[in-house]
Amino acid sequence: MQPVKRIINMSRVCDITGKRVMFGNNVSHAMNKTRRRFDINLIKKRFYIPDQDKWITLKIKASVLKTINRKGISAVIKEAKNQGIL
DSSP, X not given: OOOOOOOOOOOOOOTTTOOOXXXXXXXXXXXXXXXXXXXXXXXXXXXXXXXXXXXXXXEEEHXXXXXXXXXXXXXXXXXXXXXXXX
């Protein structure tokens, strides 16, 4: 008997915004509805924080990556802490 392989799905949640996967329906032409999921566009990325002189790894949305490029990692982390997400 072969061992059972278990696939573990890591949670698909943005570390900065807290955005999660959404669920909905595929709707056919005949209006049949089957459940589906809308995954978010997650990226696993390392960032260097010069204030603390260390590297951190975050799972973030692509839109948050654009925000980090515009504002800077320190400002985005500070905003997330003020909102209570991080």
